[in-house]
Amino acid sequence: MYGKRHGAVFALVLIAAIAGCGRQNGRESGEAALQGQDGSERRIDASDVRLPEGYRIEMVADGLTFPTGVAFDDRGVAHVVESGYAYGEVWTTPRLLRIESDGSIAVIATGTKNGPWNGVEWQDGAFLVAEGGEMEGGRILRITPDGNVSSLIDDLPSVGDHHTNGPAVGPDGWIYFGQGTATNSGVVGPDNYRFGWLKRYPDFHDIPGQDITLTGVNYESDNPLNPGEKAVTGAFVPFGRPTKEGQVIRGGLPCNGAVMRIRPDGGGLELVAWGFRNPYALAFYGDRLFVLNNSYDDRGSRPVFASGDALWEVRKGTWYGWPDYDADLPLESDYYDQPGHPRPQSLIRNHPNIPPRPVAVFGVHSSCNGIDFPGEGFGFAGEAFVAQFGDNAPNTGKLRAPVGYKVVRVNLDSGVITDFAVNRGEKGPASRTEGGGLERPVSLRFDNTGTALYVVDFGIMNQTEQGPNPRPGTGVLWKITREAN
Secondary structure, three states: OOOOOOOOOOOOOOEEOOOOOOOOOOOOOOEEEEEOOOOOEEEEEHHHEEOOOOEEEEEEEEEEOOEEEEEEOOOOOEEEEEOOEEOOOEEOOOEEEEEOOOOOEEEEEEOOOOOOEEEEEEEOOEEEEEEOOOOOOEEEEEEOOOOOEEEEEEEEOOOOOOOEEEEEEOOOOOEEEEEOOOOOOOOOOHHHHHHOHHHHOOOOOOOOOOOEEEOOOOEEEEOOOOOOOEEEEOOOOOOOOOOOOOOEEOOOOOOOOEEEEEOOOOOOOEEEEEOOOOEEEEEEEOOEEEEEEOOOOOOOOOOOOOOEEEEEEOOOOOEOOOOOEEOOEEOOOHHHOEOOEOOOOOOEOOOOOOOOOOOEEEEEOOOEEEEEOOOOOOOOOOEEEEEEOOOOOOOOOOOOOOOOOEEEEEEOOOOOEEEEEEEOOOOOOHHHHOOOOOOOEEEEEEOOOOOEEEEEEOOOEEEEOOEEEEOOOOEEEEEEEEOOO
8 A cells, every 4th residue: 555665666556457348449430540740650449448347448539749638628628738849859839729529620829949838727718738848948828719828927947857737726726737857866967968958058957945955965977068078966056066065055936846836817826845856747636636746767867766656645835755755765775776876865964854655656667647536427436547658768767568558547545556548468558569559648637527538648759779759640639438337
């Protein structure tokens, strides 16, 4: 329960078997071939997705480029955001799309070269979109159904590894959103140059949510800004700048690795909680706020071995452990020993608090990026549904087998994780197994009735030793419903 990580990796995760195989079919013929903009072909066949008995899946829309979220207006019409950016430094145009009942697509609004657009929500007659801000800093956008785009908040610290995410509207009417960290684990390094941003913003670094005192741990690395040289870098400072024991780093607002909130008009920025690495997905279950945190990679100057994503219930004013804890386990524990590499040393001298225990911890590098809760008619009341994008190995760390690429559900009381929608046959994305099912589920949302689950499938993004290779035009929107008894 709650996933204690002692013994074999992922003995913590209790995966239950799916009972039976429900009847599934795709829209109309049930099978289609999708041609990406780069010439890659993705076969789509909903029957290749295994579901519990009594559920069916169909394709709603295809040909999407890097879709990352879905929301419904007050008439129940689905709208999808396309990111406009993908890791691998691939730039396209961010877009908000209306998905008609026949699967046709209408463009509502477009953005500039400041993606990724990460997630979408509906509030008071308009859409809220988190603009990741890879080039100019993050924003929360308000987009009306006629395409008018305005910004509720600008200049969020979002030009690094991770971006502005969310948003989610709370029962109090405030807009909650996540802000990811600049780095993997608190120290800027050559891996951030490979991500692209260190060259653009050599002075960028993480900003803590409150004043912290450093241990003075520094890391030597190659200097990609001056090839052939070495650099020494500390925590929460720009690349190439060492730190000293006892050095105080002032907290700021906005900050990195945090959940923050603003009023519907964009004012009143407040810190809700911090100490997350990448709080990518937020959702309310009644008045309880839950967040999915993308955890550490095995890369950079301070790599972290075998770290699983966490689901947390957010408590206001709490620190959640980044960069010195993985969920509620300190990185200095022997669990994080990696052959040939010492375990990470703490960067913060006096931690604000001991991080709370997460609701659940998922598979290493499963990349849990979407969360929502069903209505009564769908089944599995009181459980969270989670979209798992899948691993980015070998760039985030080596794995024995593919991890993620599916939809799971989580019991909020026990922390037990159970497969819900998963490809038949071998593990991995459909393109790897030559199937027609799920590729990379990146988000999900129940419709306004709570009886239909829409799954946003980012599309094909293969990994090479040089980095990600995302394929435009291969994204899909799926719909899962419960069959009548």
